[in-house]
Amino acid sequence: MRAVQVGEFGGPEVLKVVDLPEPVPADGQLLVKVNRAGINYADTDQTENSFPSPQKLPFVPGFEVVGRAQDGRRVVALSVDGAYAEYALADERLAFDVPDGVSDTAALALVLQGVTAWHLLRTSSRMRPGESVLVMSAAGGVGSLAVQLAKLWGAGRIIGTASSADKRDLAVELGVDVAIDASPTEGLTERIIEANNGKPVDIVLEMTGGEVFDATLGALAGFGRLVASGSASRTTRPPVLPSKLMANSTSVVGFFLPDCFHRPPMMREPMDELFAMVADGRLVPQLGGDYALTDVVQAHEDLRSRKTVGKLVLDPAR
Structure with missing residues (x-):
């Protein structure tokens, strides 16, 4: 599969598109075919190793994905092995079925x-x-x-x-x-x-x-x-x-x-309420950019330079 990998710490320039083996889920994990991965400011901290949880090289950055689980469910989930890839593993406890009326990009805007x-x-x-x-x-x-x-x-x-x-x-x-x-x-x-x-x-x-x-x-x-x-x-x-x-x-x-990830109700309660708000139009996530996987460096540069608004997403198919 194609994925973005960080082999050394630094700025956006260290983000490299590479071929990696498709991950294999363990007990309690889902394999998700990624439609979009979310881009967050925390990802730039990961890349330069200033995130509160130290990173171990090499790694695939990113925390959130939306796509299809192996059983066909459309899910938005927190990745356990990095999100910037065509396939990602997710903790079943931190995967949420996306209801009708909520788009993939809107779901990504909600989960983190x-x-x-x-x-x-x-x-x-x-x-x-x-x-x-x-x-x-x-x-x-x-x-x-x-x-x-x-x-x-x-x-x-x-x-x-x-x-x-x-x-x-x-x-x-x-x-x-x-x-x-x-x-x-x-x-x-x-x-x-x-x-x-x-x-x-x-x-x-x-x-x-x-x-x-x-x-x-x-x-x-x-x-x-x-x-x-x-x-x-x-x-x-x-x-x-x-x-x-x-x-x-x-x-x-x-x-x-x-700190909420180990307390699943602290994720489930807000996700249920946020999904309902988006589905009935009370809450409108803002899509700020849909980047190809090959444009990941530009995405991080835009984010760090404060050029962007709303939610940024990464398309692993491009």
Whole structure:
């Protein structure tokens, strides 16, 4: 089978299309003929070995696939041996039948990014109706879904950040009340508060790290919650002093989706709800790019340069 393999750590240039043996499922695994593989920012961390779980060379990157299981079921699943390939193995506990009315690309948008957005709001920040929410990267894969979910679940005011005018326009279409540019970070705290009608925000979904983390933490209201779920800037977050949190009764929460993989109900519940929302049109995943397997380097370059919106997918047949 054709697959993308990483033989050395580095940037997009280390992604190579090679021929590999078709994988053989063990007990508790499914063999999936891949129609599309999902592309996530975490895949770029895998490639350079900055992902929280260290990688062992060589490996096939990627975490999510949609396609047909050997019994003919259309499934979206988390891969156990890498997703960027014509065939992939999946853990049966983390494979979900895709209902009619949900496209393959929409299903891919849900299994990692949609579930992440669901948990950021429901589990980690415990958003309540009427609360204000700041969504960083509001036009991205997680952000575009988090904006829609926050709106559906009754957020009082939603502020989104995006790096270009087109992305900010998309964020507004998806449901943010005000879209702002997060750069420069100088003055970002004040711009967030201004966008929230002069008030600090109740919830921040922070995926960037570095100076942006400090700026958004400074925009939190009393009893506000900041959920950190990524580090797109590739810079470490500054230390948080307990005294700073105590001064305004604020919270900083970390979220890492793989911690849910060993708790199947934490995947099943959000997937069931998200599937239903997509099937009846309440939630609309954004397809940001459908790349051929041979264009995987370009896909990673586009993602890292912040050119993309919504969900990116990889077609192993091309």
